Amino acid sequence: MERADERLPGAGRMRPCAAAFVAGATARSRLPLDYSVASLRLVDALVDGLRKGGADRERARGTLFGLGAYVGEVLVRRAGGEWVDLDEEQRAYFGQPVGVRMPDGRIWNPVGKVHNRFEAGGPQESLQTFYLLLHGRARRSVA
Template identity: 85%
Template sequence: MEAADEWIPDAGRMRSYAAAFVARATARGRLPLDYSVASLRLVDALVDGLRKGGADRERAHDTLFDLGAYVGEVLVRRAGGAWVDLDERQRAYFGQPVGVRMPDGRIWNPVGKVHNRFEAGGPQESLGTFYLVLHGRARGTAA
């Protein structure tokens, strides 16, 4: 991935970013990154491991982005969301150029949520809980 100041992700490529991350993460190990809601607990653990391992936000930037792409793809596959490019106002609010629009029209920021987990840690920033309390999921989607 290119340096953050040279590279701006777009909604049309987020699925491929998530897939590339899963391929890299599962190539050497047996990480159960299967786009399930349960796998979000593993994402919590991976983010916590980065923080506890002493990584600073700049050094962890690409990995945090990849984890955010994965979380967003879980929202797309399991909750009926769709990746969207954010407008200028939304970018200013979320601090990200992309988000996930839920079936009810609400926009969520999975990449930012992963960054929040890294910065704050703790159960209040759990990505698994984020999904479970997520408003706007399509009816009948797996929880």
């Protein structure tokens, strides 16, 4: 039997996943998804809109994954992180097959963080605040 996380792409496919999500989202509307830290406020609003619109987690799964890939790509581009495939113990802890390793070696779970925002909402789960309070960021942006 196939586990749900086995259907998700590995670390090497996350950048293209984020790019495909941005292309699809911006083709329908003029969303400023430019991989900036400021754009994470828009991600917060998009996740909140899904929740308030009545989408259940299963129906929103693809969109939430795309938003998580986008958030992770912001960490990669702006904070010096890199996508990594998680080991078995990390997968069990995070509930995801991939994460972002920061320059200090810490692993973060942007896909899971988006899911948390969807489930709990509220300012304590803000993706923009997540980035701003993130430990292990590079001192300057990485393109």
